[in-house]
Amino acid sequence: MAETGNQPTRIAIVGAGNVGSTFAYTLMLSGLASEIVMIDTNLSKAEGEVMDLNHSVPMTSPTKIWAGDYKDCAGAVVTVITAGSAQKPGETRLDLVQRNADIFKQMIPEVAKYNPEGIILIATNPVDVLTYTAIKLSGLSPNRVIGSGTILDTARFRYLLSQHLGVDPRSVHAFIIGEHGDSEVPVWSLANVAGMHLPDFCRLNGRGCGDEEQERIFAETRDAAYRIIERKGSTYYAIGASLLRLVEAILRNQNTVFSISSYIEDYYGIRDVCLSIPSIVDRGGVEKVIMLDLNQRELDGLRSSAEVLKGIIRQLKL
């Protein structure tokens, strides 16, 4: 996979912090890319990460890894954006959004200038608002700009459900949709194991799946980042693994369904916002946003989530 014909498979990573370097490490171990370029305003940090990564190449697969600049995004199949600043003490959420949007104003046009054909994959928070911002700033077709969205929340949800149900997380089919954040929505009505809705699975297999269990599992899913940040300062392994899986689906044209954030043209009347819905991802980016058979409660939750995001977007100075 590392080469496509005679073309090297290049992945560019903007932001060599915890998320960017963890993703670079998983990508190098995967052998999916033959070239990895890391770009950061803190060049010394990017260089340090690159040196450390390069010293693991002899134990893994041949990969060219270097600290570069935006020109090096040229030809990258995917440019993964993990650059941004974290919330400062006393700063409101909106101040943070504006600060990261200002970083995007400088960064995204550069990526698009050197790589008008590539896919941009965004992890920087708040990811839904910044995915919308990147679409506006890049001029790329919206299906080529993807936010990691609730792929991580969905992974957390499946893991917690798997622990409760006693099955492999990969055998749990369940999604979190909407904002990657406090207004996200669990789609309980479609969650299943072995094709059985959870109430049936639980009844026939001696597990409890009542309102109390559901509330606890969802609260643990939604609040996981807070709990991790309290303990270790930031989260990066699971987002690194999620970004790798997305990049794999793109490179290998896998048509995989992920809950990712993308531009919503018209979804049950929700328009002109980026949020997460299970979507098919292939070599071209977002191939299709899947229509789900949501119940009224889930639909109301999704609409409120869209309103929260639109409220923030309206206040942004783009």
Ligand SMILES: NC(=O)c1ccc[n+]([C@@H]2O[C@H](COP(=O)([O-])OP(=O)(O)OC[C@H]3O[C@@H](n4cnc5c(N)ncnc54)[C@H](O)[C@@H]3O)[C@@H](O)[C@H]2O)c1
């Ligand atoms: N989407 C998700 O599920 C998810 C999960 C975890 C973290 N995140 C987000 O990822 C982002 C990065 O987190 P982190 O822990 O790696 O932070 P970090 O502070 O460790 O790294 C951020 C890096 O961005 C760089 N940077 C800042 N401005 C830049 C610019 N203009 N151009 C290039 N580089 C620039 C910094 O120098 C730094 O190295 C944050 O916004 C965080 O909230 C998202």
